[in-house]
Structure formats: structure tokens, C-alpha cells
Amino acid sequence: MKLHLLIMSAAVFIAVVLECLVLFAADFFRLPIASAERYLLRFIVLPLLVNLVLLGAALLARRSKRLREDTRIVIISLCGAGIGLVLYTVHRFFPAMDMALMLPVILTILYGRIRLTALVGVLCIAGKVVSDLFLSWFADVPPFRLSGPEVLNQLISLSVLATCCLISSLLVRLCRRQIDFSVNAVLEQHRLREKTRTDSLTGVGNRRALQIALSEITRKSRSQWFFAMMDVDQFKNVNDKLGHIRGDSYLQSLGRILQRYEDDAFRSFRFGGDEFCAILQTRNLEEAASLCHQIQSDFIQVVEADAGPIPSGISIGLTACDPGEDPQALMNRADAALYRAKRVQRGGVSLWGPELERAE
Numbered sequence: 001m002k003l004h005l006l007i008m009s010a011a012v013f014i015a016v017v018l019e020c021l022v023l024f025a026a027d028f029f030r031l032p033i034a035s036a037e038r039y040l041l042r043f044i045v046l047p048l049l050v051n052l053v054l055l056g057a058a059l060l061a062r063r064s065k066r067l068r069e070d071t072r073i074v075i076i077s078l079c080g081a082g083i084g085l086v087l088y089t090v091h092r093f094f095p096a097m098d099m100a101l102m103l104p105v106i107l108t109i110l111y112g113r114i115r116l117t118a119l120v121g122v123l124c125i126a127g128k129v130v131s132d133l134f135l136s137w138f139a140d141v142p143p144f145r146l147s148g149p150e151v152l153n154q155l156i157s158l159s160v161l162a163t164c165c166l167i168s169s170l171l172v173r174l175c176r177r178q179i180d181f182s183v184n185a186v187l188e189q190h191r192l193r194e195k196t197r198t199d200s201l202t203g204v205g206n207r208r209a210l211q212i213a214l215s216e217i218t219r220k221s222r223s224q225w226f227f228a229m230m231d232v233d234q235f236k237n238v239n240d241k242l243g244h245i246r247g248d249s250y251l252q253s254l255g256r257i258l259q260r261y262e263d264d265a266f267r268s269f270r271f272g273g274d275e276f277c278a279i280l281q282t283r284n285l286e287e288a289a290s291l292c293h294q295i296q297s298d299f300i301q302v303v304e305a306d307a308g309p310i311p312s313g314i315s316i317g318l319t320a321c322d323p324g325e326d327p328q329a330l331m332n333r334a335d336a337a338l339y340r341a342k343r344v345q346r347g348g349v350s351l352w353g354p355e356l357e358r359a360e
Helices: 002-028 036-063 069-091 095-111 114-134 150-196 207-220 235-242 244-260 285-307 327-344
Strands: 225-232 266-272 275-280 314-321 349-353 356-359
Touching: 002 036, 002 069, 002 095, 036 069, 069 095, 069 114, 095 114, 095 150, 114 150, 207 266, 207 275, 207 327, 225 235, 225 244, 225 285, 225 327, 235 244, 244 266, 244 275, 244 285, 285 314, 285 349, 314 327, 327 349
Parallel strands: 314 349
Antiparallel strands: 225 275, 225 314, 266 275, 349 356
């Protein structure tokens, strides 16, 4: 819309400048025209006032917060058509002024709306006919008469304007198809990329996604963050005694729980087998540990009814990570913390960081 308004304003400004040059040239070469005051009023002041009103209406529509975007676009386009009709009516003794009616139609291509292009095109064609038949702004150029060679000229002029409308509509349709194709291609590419980075069983990120996320966060992060590794306790016994389907169900349940916490500060991944991990960009270690305990609690509630004689839970190893740390080093720390959690207190959270080494 901003570009549309700029072009409309430029068209009005150029028309004023050209009329001032014509007035100056007429005075300099002593051409036979009406008095300078009358010429100034009729061809510069009055058209400029009308065009400024139309530009003001378009500007108000653009800045209005009450109007929908579609409504604002229609108002601006109609004001552009009005400016084109004013310029054509005042200066139609110049054959090239048909361009003043083509410009509003061409500008509607910016919005990619076929109906809008058709509406503006019809208004410009109808406005041209009305202007030619009933309006005579210049005294030496009478209104169009339906006789003689003027009929052929008028038909050719209308045909050119109609062709401009048709070509503009075709361009809008072509642009929309191209945009739709591009959007679908981007969406498909995004879907395929997500598929290659998502674990098919649990729905969380896979190991490849983990490597990419760790590479990005270690490169971009400017503050401390946390990394957790976790696995399902007694998972081998669950598989052996309750079956692999039940084991997969436990993994899927954990995946759904982790996805519930997904946001900008929490991303989860399946490392392999029954091992999962997560990146936590929380404010401090206590907040990260609290979130890990909440995940453990949620998982126990889900599987408690199915566990039967095999109690299951989650052991978690948590480490603090400083900016620029080597991803492999922090994974080794989290892995060591995880095994300490399973050895010291199964189903607990073992914290490992530069400033803290203790088991909860």
C-alpha cells in the first residue's frame, strides 16, 4: 500500500510540474492560451485540490485501524482510479493520457486480487467513456461525438485500455499461482525436513535434530543453559515381561509428556533406545531441576496403572552448560550424571555442573 500511495503522489506531482512547464513555455513563446490566472486555476489548482482530497482519503484508509486490510486496499485502489480519471479528463487532449487510466489498473497487481483488478479496470473504462462523452475541460477540445473517425479512435483507445485490464488480470492470476506453488514447495520442504529430524515413534526430535540444536545453541547462546539426559527405569524388564508393545507405549507416553513442555526454552529429543535428552534454557539450576522432577511425576502418573509388579520411572542427569562449550563434553557430563542417578537413587535427578556436584 505504501508503494501504491507513493506512485499516486508521484503522478500528481509530475502532472503539476508539467502543467507549470506548459504555462511557462506558453508565456515564453507567447502561445495563444487563456490568461495565466485562468489557466493556473483550471489546469493546476482545481485538479490538484481534487487529487489531494483523493490522496488524503487513501492515506487515511491506510492508517485506519478500524478498517480491514481488504477494505483499505479497495479504498486506496479506488482513490487511485479517481486520480487517474481526473488527470485524464483535465489533460485528455494529449493522446498519451490514456496511460493515466492504465496506471491504476496496473498498480492493483501489487495486491494479487483478480476481482480488485477487474473492478478498477471497469471503473476506468466507464470513466473514460463518461469523460469523453460528457466532459470538456479544455475549451478547444469538445466532447467526443459518435460520428466520423473519432469513433474508430475511441474504439481503439478503449480496446487498448481493456487489453491492459486483461493482461493485468492474467498477471495477477499467474503471480498467485507462482506464490501458491512457492508456498507449497516451502511447506513440503519444511515437512520433509521436520520428518528427517523427528523420531517416528515418540514424536520428539531425533539424534540428528539434537546434533543440530546443540551446534546452534553452543554457537549462539550468550548465557548459561542446561542439558538433561534421561532414561526409563526397568525398561528391559518391561520389555521382557510385559512385551515390546508395552515398552513402546511407555516411550510414546514419555514423548507426549516431553512435547507438552516444548517451547522456546525447552526442546526434547530421543537419543536412542529408552534414552531421551532435553535442552533447557531456564533462568537457574533450581528451575531446571524442578522441571525435571515435574516430568518424572507426569510419567509416573501415566504408567503407574500399567506397571503392575514392575515399578517404572525416569532417572535424569542434569548439567549446567556455559556458552561455547563443546557439545560432546557436556553430553559426557550429563551421561555421567544420569548413571550416577541410576546408581545412587533410581528415579532421581543427579545434578552436575561447574559449581555443583551432588545427587538429589
